[in-house]
Amino acid sequence: MIVLFTDYGLHGPYTGQLKAMLLREAPGVPVIDLLADAPAYDPRRSAYLLAAYYGAFPAASVFLCIIDPGVGSARDACVLRADARWFVAPDNGLLAIVSRRSPHQEWWRVTWQPPALSATFHGRDLFAPVAAMIARGQPVPGEVLARQPETGAQWPDDLPEIIYIDRFGNAMTGLRACTLPPGTRLEIAGKTVVRARTFADVAPGEAFWYENANGLVEIAVNRGRADASLGLACGAPVSIARV
Amino acid sequence: MIVLFTDYGLHGPYTGQLKAMLLREAPGVPVIDLLADAPAYDPRRSAYLLAAYYGAFPAASVFLCIIDPGVGSARDACVLRADARWFVAPDNGLLAIVSRRSPHQEWWRVTWQPPALSATFHGRDLFAPVAAMIARGQPVPGEVLARQPETGAQWPDDLPEIIYIDRFGNAMTGLRACTLPPGTRLEIAGKTVVRARTFADVAPGEAFWYENANGLVEIAVNRGRADASLGLACGAPVSIARV
Amino acid sequence: MIVLFTDYGLHGPYTGQLKAMLLREAPGVPVIDLLADAPAYDPRRSAYLLAAYYGAFPAASVFLCIIDPGVGSARDACVLRADARWFVAPDNGLLAIVSRRSPHQEWWRVTWQPPALSATFHGRDLFAPVAAMIARGQPVPGEVLARQPETGAQWPDDLPEIIYIDRFGNAMTGLRACTLPPGTRLEIAGKTVVRARTFADVAPGEAFWYENANGLVEIAVNRGRADASLGLACGAPVSIARV
Numbered sequence: 001m002i003v004l005f006t007d008y009g010l011h012g013p014y015t016g017q018l019k020a021m022l023l024r025e026a027p028g029v030p031v032i033d034l035l036a037d038a039p040a041y042d043p044r045r046s047a048y049l050l051a052a053y054y055g056a057f058p059a060a061s062v063f064l065c066i067i068d069p070g071v072g073s074a075r076d077a078c079v080l081r082a083d084a085r086w087f088v089a090p091d092n093g094l095l096a097i098v099s100r101r102s103p104h105q106e107w108w109r110v111t112w113q114p115p116a117l118s119a120t121f122h123g124r125d126l127f128a129p130v131a132a133m134i135a136r137g138q139p140v141p142g143e144v145l146a147r148q149p150e151t152g153a154q155w156p157d158d159l160p161e162i163i164y165i166d167r168f169g170n171a172m173t174g175l176r177a178c179t180l181p182p183g184t185r186l187e188i189a190g191k192t193v194v195r196a197r198t199f200a201d202v203a204p205g206e207a208f209w210y211e212n213a214n215g216l217v218e219i220a221v222n223r224g225r226a227d228a229s230l231g232l233a234c235g236a237p238v239s240i241a242r243v
Numbered sequence: 244m245i246v247l248f249t250d251y252g253l254h255g256p257y258t259g260q261l262k263a264m265l266l267r268e269a270p271g272v273p274v275i276d277l278l279a280d281a282p283a284y285d286p287r288r289s290a291y292l293l294a295a296y297y298g299a300f301p302a303a304s305v306f307l308c309i310i311d312p313g314v315g316s317a318r319d320a321c322v323l324r325a326d327a328r329w330f331v332a333p334d335n336g337l338l339a340i341v342s343r344r345s346p347h348q349e350w351w352r353v354t355w356q357p358p359a360l361s362a363t364f365h366g367r368d369l370f371a372p373v374a375a376m377i378a379r380g381q382p383v384p385g386e387v388l389a390r391q392p393e394t395g396a397q398w399p400d401d402l403p404e405i406i407y408i409d410r411f412g413n414a415m416t417g418l419r420a421c422t423l424p425p426g427t428r429l430e431i432a433g434k435t436v437v438r439a440r441t442f443a444d445v446a447p448g449e450a451f452w453y454e455n456a457n458g459l460v461e462i463a464v465n466r467g468r469a470d471a472s473l474g475l476a477c478g479a480p481v482s483i484a485r486v
Numbered sequence: 487m488i489v490l491f492t493d494y495g496l497h498g499p500y501t502g503q504l505k506a507m508l509l510r511e512a513p514g515v516p517v518i519d520l521l522a523d524a525p526a527y528d529p530r531r532s533a534y535l536l537a538a539y540y541g542a543f544p545a546a547s548v549f550l551c552i553i554d555p556g557v558g559s560a561r562d563a564c565v566l567r568a569d570a571r572w573f574v575a576p577d578n579g580l581l582a583i584v585s586r587r588s589p590h591q592e593w594w595r596v597t598w599q600p601p602a603l604s605a606t607f608h609g610r611d612l613f614a615p616v617a618a619m620i621a622r623g624q625p626v627p628g629e630v631l632a633r634q635p636e637t638g639a640q641w642p643d644d645l646p647e648i649i650y651i652d653r654f655g656n657a658m659t660g661l662r663a664c665t666l667p668p669g670t671r672l673e674i675a676g677k678t679v680v681r682a683r684t685f686a687d688v689a690p691g692e693a694f695w696y697e698n699a700n701g702l703v704e705i706a707v708n709r710g711r712a713d714a715s716l717g718l719a720c721g722a723p724v725s726i727a728r729v
Contacts, residue, residue, distance in 0.1 A: 001266065003259070009653040010253055010496055011523040013535075013700070016489070017542045019518050023487065024544060032262050037254040040654060041709050049256075056260045056367070058267060069709055072684025119684040121699030124542070167252040168283060198315025198362040213364030214256070223284050223312055244509065246502070253496055275505050280497040292499075299503045299610070301510060410495040411526060441558025441605040456607030457499070466527050466555055 002031045006066040007040040017124045025132030041069040043094040045163040048174035051097035052214045059084035064131040066123040077110035079140045088131045096152025112141030162236045169225025171232045172218045177211030185241040189230045192241045245274045249309040250283040260367045268375030284312040286337040288406040291417035294340035295457045302327035307374040309366040320353035322383045331374045339395025355384030405479045412468025414475045415461045420454030428484040432473045435484045488517045492552040493526040503610045511618030527555040529580040531649040534660035537583035538700045545570035550617040552609040563596035565626045574617045582638025598627030648722045655711025657718045658704045663697030671727040675716045678727045
């Protein structure tokens with residue numbers, strides 16, 4: 001299985017070209033869209049999303065991860081093997097959190113070059129063919145790295161801010177719920193929210209936080225939009241409320 | 244074929260996880276997105292959409308229907324067999340209109356429990372595996388119900404309001420066109436609109452109603468947006484204009 | 487491979503019904519979404535997009551192209567074979583630019599009629615089955631045309647205006663970059679922008695134009711939105727700046 005994690009969107013012409021390339025280079029391998037609206041140009045916030053969500057996909061999955069504001073510059077392409085999955089991405093920190101949370105990891109720098117490389121669509125021209133090679137079981141077309149790339153090494157283990165707002169207006173943070181003591185109350189946008197287990201546990205219109213189905217702290221409003229009610233946007237800081 | 248009818252959206256992380264689960268549990272079964280932006284948190288309006296659209300899919304299709312504001316509460320999961328198709332959904336009325344329009348129907352309450360059940364993503368953890376079992380030809384993992392669930396039983400046969408606005412700004416109602424006499428004029432948002440057969444039958448910029456390709460009464464403006472021109476939103480009431 | 491090029495969107499009920507039809511009529515043939523948000527009701531601008539993007543797909547691909555404001559009127563359905571690909575579309579100029587740029591071309595007028603034809607969804611009822619027949623290797627169900635349809639014949643070879651804005655706010659024009667001399671500066675919305683090779687070649691926040699990965703002139707802002715910064719919308723004219 002090849003899993004797409006990008007900021008390309010689905011409607012425009014990017015994801016379709018990616019899929020056509022994968023179909024040509026790895027025919028018969030299923031392709032699943034995990035996230036097509038990762039924070040645009042933002043490998044840092046995307047890194048925490050990827051680390052939270054990859055675990056829902058089976059071992060041996062190949063994640064094709066493209067949030068690539070430096071496309072066309074000298075940044076490398078890299079491959080990571082961690083937690084029994086493969087990850088292909090630009091070397092901009094996008095894989096830093098997946099890597100940090102995995103006890104064993106192997107890194108490669110991609111050295112393969114496609115016959116034709118556009119200046120701005122390395123997803124199609126470079127990353128997709130590399131993901132297809134790995135999905136077909138071929139060796140990684142690159143050189144083993146002795147240690148992990150440095151970009152992202154200084155990022156925190158958990159990111160106390162909003163990193164993604166879903167179509168319901170629920171606001172995910174880069175915090176894992178398992179790192180917070182029971183009963184933790186959070187401060188967000190000047191308000192304090194308590195923890196609940198699920199939407200139906202609070203009154204309609206009430207804001208709360210909960211551990212979402214992939215382990216992240218998420219701010220929500222039962223049958224309402226947390227982003228609109230609380231004035232949230234990506235980047236808004238979250239902190240633990242003092243008792 | 245498994246057909247997805249949800250309010251999950253396609254871009255975010257929900258539909259992809261659903262598809263990964265279906266791929267694992269029912270490999271080789273095609274999965275089609277019918278609607279990913281059904282009215283959020285709104286099983287009632289969604290019920291009329293589902294009843295209008297399922298018929299475009301072949302017999303034996305399994306519809307995985309998830310509009311589930313009560314996720315995590317005590318509501319049941321149910322399975323319906325009606326009109327030669329299968330429907331898997333939360334017991335919140337989402338299947339009430341499909342059921343009512345089908346002369347023969349069988350209902351089950353799902354009793355199977357997944358090994359791990361998140362509090363907020365039963366689509367992935369519970370409904371998708373059940374749909375996969377049915378698509379594989381296994382027996383429904385639940386108990387037969389003697390009569391249909393009560394939620395939605397009091398809803399009208401046709402819903403005289405806007406239930407969905409598409410990307411062109413066309414506004415679908417919950418009314419079947421076949422229930423209206425020829426020449427019916429409709430009142431919507433203080434305006435009266437006449438019936439036309441198709442867009443090209445009225446002048447550019449003119450509002451009209453027509454029977455859409457799935458049998459619903461739909462309000463449209465030729466080469467324009469009915470939602471913006473007429474000030475329409477989901478829930479706006481529609482009535483038959485007095486002559 | 488069947489490639490979808492439409493203004494149907496992915497979330498609503500249209501693309502899913504198209505895919506269900508293709509699955510029934512051409513089982514096993516992969517279907518790829520190239521563009522689901524082509525300029526709505528606008529075959530002219532869409533024609534330049536299609537001509538720029540089809541080349542990323544392999545020979546023998548069948549393009550199912552539906553931007554069809556005249557649906558339900560007397561306009562024909564046509565099939566084009568050009569540059570080793572197949573194109574199925576309404577006869578409204580949508581294929582005019584693909585055709586003009588191809589040295590060899592064959593045209594058919596579709597004469598096949600489906601058993602049931604809705605007034606407003608010929609994509610599902612007519613165009614999709616025809617695309618499926620061609621993808622299965624059957625003869626085109628129509629009559630050969632001696633010469634190409636006239637709609638679009640008077641459109642320019644390149645269209646000097648914005649024809650598509652992607653989710654990053656980058657604004658594509660209908661101009662092929664290869665038609666412009668090196669060093670060309672462009673005027674757009676009262677501003678002059680210089681050419682760059684890629685995003686990373688200009689400062690963050692700076693506007694520029696570049697040859698996008700499919701050969702079109704595209705206006706962008708490094709790590710910003712060109713549409714918002716420059717006040718661009720589809721239809722905005724672009725011209726070559728005098729030195």
